Structure formats: structure tokens, C-alpha cells
Amino acid sequence: MKVIEELAILWWNKSIEEWKHYIRPRISENTEKVVFEQLHKSLSIYDDSWIFLEFKNKFAKYHSMEYWVLYNSWTSALYAMFRAIGLSQSDEIIVPVYTFFATASPIIYTSAKIKFCDCDLSGNVDPIELEKSITNKTKAVIVTHMRWIPCDMDKITEICKKYNIILLEDCSHAHWAEFNWKKVWSFWDISIRSLQWQKIITWWEWWILLTNNEELYKRALFAGHYNKICKQASNEKDDLFKYWLTWFWLKLRAHPLAIAIANEQFDKLDEILYQKQNYVTLIQKSLSKYSFLEFPNTKSKKPSWYALIIKYNEKKANNISIESFAKALFAEWLNEVDIPKSTGLINNLDLFYDAHKLWLSANSDIKNDNLNYENASNFYNNCIKLPVRWYADDENTVNKYIQWIEKVCWYIENKLESVSYTHLTLPTSDLV
Numbered sequence: 001m002k003v004i005e006e007l008a009i010l011w012w013n014k015s016i017e018e019w020k021h022y023i024r025p026r027i028s029e030n031t032e033k034v035v036f037e038q039l040h041k042s043l044s045i046y047d048d049s050w051i052f053l054e055f056k057n058k059f060a061k062y063h064s065m066e067y068w069v070l071y072n073s074w075t076s077a078l079y080a081m082f083r084a085i086g087l088s089q090s091d092e093i094i095v096p097v098y099t100f101f102a103t104a105s106p107i108i109y110t111s112a113k114i115k116f117c118d119c120d121l122s123g124n125v126d127p128i129e130l131e132k133s134i135t136n137k138t139k140a141v142i143v144t145h146m147r148w149i150p151c152d153m154d155k156i157t158e159i160c161k162k163y164n165i166i167l168l169e170d171c172s173h174a175h176w177a178e179f180n181w182k183k184v185w186s187f188w189d190i191s192i193r194s195l196q197w198q199k200i201i202t203w204w205e206w207w208i209l210l211t212n213n214e215e216l217y218k219r220a221l222f223a224g225h226y227n228k229i230c231k232q233a234s235n236e237k238d239d240l241f242k243y244w245l246t247w248f249w250l251k252l253r254a255h256p257l258a259i260a261i262a263n264e265q266f267d268k269l270d271e272i273l274y275q276k277q278n279y280v281t282l283i284q285k286s287l288s289k290y291s292f293l294e295f296p297n298t299k300s301k302k303p304s305w306y307a308l309i310i311k312y313n314e315k316k317a318n319n320i321s322i323e324s325f326a327k328a329l330f331a332e333w334l335n336e337v338d339i340p341k342s343t344g345l346i347n348n349l350d351l352f353y354d355a356h357k358l359w360l361s362a363n364s365d366i367k368n369d370n371l372n373y374e375n376a377s378n379f380y381n382n383c384i385k386l387p388v389r390w391y392a393d394d395e396n397t398v399n400k401y402i403q404w405i406e407k408v409c410w411y412i413e414n415k416l417e418s419v420s421y422t423h424l425t426l427p428t429s430d431l432v
Contacts, residue, residue: 007411009331026391031264038260047228051256055263059208062269063183067217069209070259071224074172076252077192077207079106083249084190084220085166087112089363091139096125098376099144100343101351103170108355112139113363116347116373122296123147123309123379127155134159140166145174145184146343147309147385150301153179166190172207175200176273178302190216200272200304200390207254224252272390276305279388279398283308286402290409292317305388309340312382318415322382325412332404338385345376 025031038051045052052070059068071077087093087110095104097116107114117133120126123146130141141160143151160167169184169191171177177184184191190211211217221233222240226247234241280303284295287310294311296303312322322339329337346352347369355362389398 007328007331007408008333009328025265031261034260034264035257038257041256043256045256048232051259051263055259055266058263058266062266063210065210066212067210067214069217069221069224070254071207071209071252072254073252074192074207075102075106076224076250077209078102078170079109080220080223080249080252081168081190081192081209082107082110082112083223084216085140085168086219087139089113090137092135092137093139094130094133094141095346096142096144096146097345097347097373098123098343098379099146099170099346100172101346101349103142103144103172104346105351108352108359108362111361111363113137114352114366116369116371117141118371118373119146119376119379120152121375121379122149123376123383124149124151125156126375127152127159130156131159131163134163134165138163138165140168142168142170144170144172145177147296147383148173148177148303148306149296149298149309150174150177150179150184150303153182153184168192173304173306175304175306176269177304180300181302189213190220200269200276200306222247223249226251229253273304275390275392275394276388279390279394280305280308282398283386283388283402287405287409290413292412293409308386308388310384310386311379312384314382317412320412320415322384325408326384328408328411329405332408334401334404336387337405340383340385344380345373347371347373 042050048056056068059065069077069080071080082093087107089111091112092115093107093112094115094117095107096119098119104114115133115138118126118129125141125143141156143153143156145151157167166189168189171184171191171193174184175193190209190213193208193210209220211220218233218238218240222230222243224247227245230240230247231244234244287293288295292313292315294313296309312325314321317325326337326339351358352366353368355366356364386401
């Protein structure tokens, strides 16, 4: 019989005495330098110049993009996107039922009706369910590339063209991911991307809206910016030009310090993506021998691996629950392992059904459908999330992670000891 160290959960002996949390990004001397330099240049930029222009040129060159706008948060970018396409109370917009709630919440302020759509086995919008959800009132669909795995964009794009509906992409999880060798942002009418602190290119709360449609770009710009930058982007013949000074919604622009940091971080992008893929390959190779752990199907897809989702099969795990599995891992001091709960089914959130009580102009026709959404429920209830590190010197930490996960998996597979202890608290990080 294989001799293996006893599970820490049985005696509350942590396997790793000093565990360093996954810190992102690392603040290098150069990061501090660019912040200091920006502090002495300007903390308020009113037009498309300075660090805005520098980052724009670098970002546009990498993506071959025509238009982009910076915002101060995810919901700001989403709000501007929904305003740009002209949603009204008579319109419906289809959203994933399995996503973070903020993918849909800004729709409330457009007065449009939200319709939920089930996911496929990967956690992404199911094209079949999407087509079933379309009516003559459907104006747009927004897809979230969930858990760093791209949606089936060929089928979704085909459906949107067939019914002449607008396709919006929430790329908050899937920076630089690909589907059939095309970047995830290249299928859409408008796309948004997060540069919030946990993301691959990062700092503070700010987001980018991307489009190749000039009219949508201008409407999105005027929805969150004002003054000189709006004047630069338009001319006197534009219908929007008269609003260049005042704009027509809210001030939502990003901060120069945040852009300076992201501009410095961007130079590390290719190295980060390379290291992440290496570590995911190492984890999958080591843990795929356990039948109760199911890794994402990435055929025709190139994920960006913000993190790694593993589906847990309780029946194949000798009926040991996912909660017990997580607690056993947590006891090994793998406290960055997570059962993600804040990102899940959003159709049962009171926010959407009480929106008209909170915001008088919100659509009051959104009703709790009480549907099962079988695929989304299955995905939500059986997921474990692991961080995917991105530096070359993280290899030892990654190997330790694998070692202690294997230790718990070995006990589960051989059912030598019960790991269904309840005195531990589950990890609650759920880094979205």
C-alpha cells in the first residue's frame, strides 16, 4: 500500500506553515516609478492625450482596434455600452443566467427587459437555449466568456446575424482568450474588458469598451465622458456634437494613475499568458488521473486562465461532498481554493424583480421565472476554483499546490478516512 502523510484536517496540522497568498500584481520598482512620474505630470486629463494616448496606441496596436473608451468601473462600461445601443422599455436583452450579477444590473437603468438564458456544460451561454429565447422584441444578447473559457462564438454569431440582433461581449474573465484562433473581442458589435486589480493586466477599478463601429463608439464615449475628449471625437456635422461640453449621462472616466500602472503592466502580457498556460498544463497533467475531477474542454479554444475551474463529481468521489473536499484542501492551508458562490445563477436575485421599486423608470415586466436552468445549476453546484499563477518563480508554489491536492485526492479515491468533518469554515475568497 502507498504510504502517504495523514490528512491535516484530521489533526488540524497545517501542511504548509507559512503560505503566501496569491498577490496580483506584484508591485515592482518600475511600477512605483511610473506612478511617481504620473503624479508629477497630471492627475486629471481632459482629452485624448498624455498617458491616455500612450496606452491607447499600445493597446490598439496589439488588438488592431479602431475605437476604444476607458471607464472607471465594470458597471460604468456596461452602462455606457447599453446606452450606446439605444435600449428602451420596449426592448428585450438576453443575458446569461450563470454570470456575475453586474453583467445584467446596468440594464435596469435603461428600462429594457432582461431575459435569462441557460448555459451549456462549460458554463457559457448555450446557443440552442439562446435561439429559443429570441422574440420579436429581442434587440441584443450579451455573452460572458465564463471562467476564462470562450463561448461558442461561431454559433452565437450565426444566430445573431440570422435574427439581426446586436451581439455584446463581456470579456471580464477572458482577457486575450481565443475561439478558433480569433480573439474573443473580434466577434461582437461592442465588447468590454476589465482591468480591475485581480485581472491579467491590472490596477484599480477601470474598464475598456471596444468597438469597430464609429457611431456606437461616439454614443458610448458621450455616455461617460465630456468636454475636450468628446469634442476631439466628433465634428459639427454629428448629431452628438452639441453635447460635447456637457455629455448626456454621467462622468465615468478612468484615472490617469490607474492607466499608468496598466500601461507598465501591459509590457508583461505575453510572458504572463505563457506562464499561466504552463502552470495549467502542469496542474491538469498531475490531477487528471482522478476520475472525480473534470477539467474544462478547451477544444478550438485558447483560454486566458485568470483562474482554473475544476468540476467535482461527488458520485465518483465515493460520495464525499464537494464541501468536504474543499475543507480538506483548506486544512492543508490551500486557502486560495474556492467554491465560487458570488458568481452564479442570477435569475433568483431580488434586485432584478424589485428594480422598479428601487428605480422608478426600471422595467416592471421582469418576473421571477422560477425555472431550473439545469446546466447552470449543475455547473454552479460542482465547481472548485484554483488560482493560476503567472510568474516563473511561482513554480515551487504551484508544485506544492499539486502535491497537497493529490494528497487529499488519494484519500478520497481510496476512501481510507472520512473527510466529512464540519468544524472547518470553507474558504470564502471567491475572487470574481
